[in-house]
Amino acid sequence: MPTITSTPSELSVSFSVYEKVAGLVRDISVPWAAVAAVSVERDGMRAARGIRAPGLGVPGLRKVGTWRRREGGRMRRTVVSVRRGQPALRIELRGARWDEFLLGHEGARTVADTLASRGVTTESSPPTAIREHDVRFTSEGATLAGTVCRPDSPARAAVLLLPGSGPLDREGSHPRLQVDVSRQLAHALAARGVASLRYDKRGVGASPGDWRAAGVSDLVADARAARALLASQPGVDPARVVVLGHSEGALLAAAVAAGDTHLAGVVLLAGAARPGEEVLVQQAERLRDGLPAVLRAVMRLLRIDLVDRVRGNHRRLKATTADVARVNGARVNARWVREYMAHDPVEDIRRITAPVLAITGEKDLQVSSDDLDVVRSTAPAEVTVHRIPDLSHTLRRQPGTPSLRLYREEVRRPVDPEVVGIVTEWVVRHTAA
Template identity: 25%
Template sequence: MTTRWSYILATFVLSFQVNAQAIRQQEPKAPYSYEVEEVVFQNTIDGISLAGTLTYPQKGSDFPAVILISGSGPQDRNSELMNHKPFLVIADHLTKMGIAVLRVDDRGAGESEGDYNKSAMSHFVKDTKSALDFLKTYKKIQSNQIGLIGHSLGGNIAPIVASEREDIAFIVLLAGSGIRGDQLMLLQKAMIERKMGVPEVSVAQAQTNMKGAYDIILNSDGKKEELQKQLNEYFTTKFAGMIPEQQVKTIAEQMSWPWFVDFIKFDPAPVLQKVDCPVLAINGSNDVQVPAEENLQAIEKALIAGGNEDIQTQVLEKLNHLFQESETGLPNEYATIQQTFSPVALEIITDWIEERTK
């Protein structure tokens, strides 16, 4: 899960300053050494248009290609966060290496239509399939060499699409989760609090409190209004006098969003067992939002159980959830780091894709 959403759930009260004027050294500037097209295509099933940017080399044709899938929360095509634009950096690097890249505004963000927080994970799957169908119409793109790169929640969407479509050449999971959503969120919360020096007794109490909320979601029948009411009553009882009433209502509302409910209930293992295309899964050792060891082990186990024989998992030292070189990995460090995306991670991704698209 990305910071703009999950960190609110993980801590409720932690905040940090962002320097809006910061210049990120990795951000590419025009003129570019490759072709850049602003594109619009349709998700005909849901009746919305999606907007994005397609980049590809100036010379040649039959390019392999990737579609970038963002993490949680409505994000623009650059996945911009705290003045970092990681998808722009990734697209720039891959395109210079001969790989076409399509990055898209999430529904309800940028120039795309729709409402993100009224959408389910299944809607994001349909958006990605629509992007795939659109990309396959380009003559310069090699239609049987299109892969998906998903970050965080996008690392769940990519396997779902790959399990349902036979025309996915490969998938790359950047901090994708391998354990059920409620378990991931509890693990995330505990790791963040321990790194912040929260006493163990408080960590344990917080786990109990949040597990109760997630259990309500796990047992819900999909009716948002009823779920929101139950969560509001639960948090009011648990945090009476500790958290303002309006904040309790906001938390209950956000935890009732359809996509978040889906995520809490989502177990990646059965989906991963159906993925038979090559898979690269990488996480940072400092990732406190999708901890590397637990999730990579679960991803690999599920893929092997399904018979997938082209799997590479790797922990990258010192990288955080955004794949920045970091000290603590805590989200309050993200804005202070100049690096947007680790060059080491970029090279690993590029080399792996090139090996599978020769």
């Protein structure tokens, strides 16, 4: 299946090695000005017409390559990659080398809605208008600010969006890294008729306080208060609420869902399923192994082991009792670290009675995709897992050797359309009447 990504200036289509060899195609980028319209075909195989020139066609199963057909006295060229029974995105072009793309994609409708938000005309369904308004709520004495996002029509369901660790705002972004996961998911969900709530964590954005002083237990309490607020919003059916978390947010989502028999579903994106201390050590090991060879050699000569340093910091933080402590001269959220190291999300996952969707990328350096197997074997209800190739912790694709240094480049692109498509389709399906 081709990968569709975008930047502020262009739309890009990346093909797998098989597609490039079988269809004699290569990765393509076109400026947004060249994108004329988008439509969704229920079956891409049926929609691909003409003769291949060049390309590979397996009758009734697969078409990949360039297809040509005469229309209105001229020859139209279509770049095709479709398979039987799969929906496809038809992207019509103007002033480009090709006349259109016909690309099989499980999240075709969601991608079409995303393109519609950029002003591209969609023929399959008109874009849903999105309304947002700010809200404030309290949680154990703390005041939190957030945004309710909803479609212009009555919402069919609602999703609570929980971001990752650190000083993340309601959009799911860090001051130094605009990950923007929560905002993009909120808009994609609204395009499918689903409302959502996202909020600034304590001491971030419009929420007062000090984020370093908040422990895991505080964040769980905040998430529960937000879940109650969302369920009480006008037009929201409390029986159709889903809790979705990314990274640390997945830990919070599992804690909120544990023992809650009224949730319609739980979505865990890049969520760990092992004790926090083990996760932190594993992250240090991956960071050490990903350092440049020269730097690793210097550290060996100086007898510096990054993992040993991390374990030493853990011992020092365990010995503290303050909410905030100094480690190597820097102020650290000590209480959060102590509570996180002691927390085992498996204890919560085994108490989730709602259906679970879990997604982790194979290139995730902060969470092992092997944890998906733990979620699948632990959660007692229906579990759907997706281990996505080349997907990093930012929920973007990262071809080649994974590296934390590439995060800044990755977040210039939108969240992976396949992830967005899987999430929105799953939420719509599990909140149906």
